[in-house]
Amino acid sequence: MTELALINQGKVKSVYDIINDPQKVHITFHDKVTAWNGKHVEFPEDKGKICCLISSLLFEMLEKNGIKTHYINCPSLNTMECKKLTIIPLEVIVRNIAAGSIVKNTSITEGQLINPPIVEFFLKDDSKNDPLLTIDRVRLMGIDPTPLQVNALDINYQLQSLFTLCGIDLVDFKLEFGYDAHGDLFLADELSPDNMRLWKKDTRERFDKDLFRKDEGDIVEAYKHILTQLRQFVQ
16 A cells, blocks of 8 residues: 655645655545635535546646656546656746636736737745736746746647647646756646636637636536547547
8 A cells, every 4th residue: 555645735636745656746636626715615526536537638648749747647536646846836827818817907808819829927825816927027036937938838739739629718727837856847736627717619608617716607517528528539
């Protein structure tokens, strides 16, 4: 039996050291959804398993297309085994269509096409409400934004191509990156409707966490739909 030690308890995931393998971690997805920095919480059944399955499927697809990710395998339906990384304290957002904070904080209209897509950086710090950072501020933090931008846009191209086959617009999504013990950069965290906006083409029907934020529907059924669609095109 694998011996584990909790190293990080997040809002909807737990990260564990693997005692006998210090270069790996287990990430367990919980049946929990939060919004507004954890102020709004529910516990939908099977949500953790679905997010884990979608994440593993997308990580495997990206790996096949030359993107280095932390994903290794899924030892259970709601757990990923991953490379242990030192996480960069940034949330990297890619936007293809205007929604969310870019609409709230600018004069841009929701649904406006963003072409070419843009990459934004936010400080990964709930206590400061994850503020938007300029490129200069990122550099002042001692972080080179260029490899993050290049990787983010490459990932965006791969994901957009896949979701287009599914009849879904990839509106925007959040990425996290980290370095392994050798200093190599890897995509980290998860890839699921928890950290993406996904709209049905033409109708803008939502299949993401905004259903929960806006109290517009059942996220578990929406996430199941995304998983079913992806399985048609990812082997």
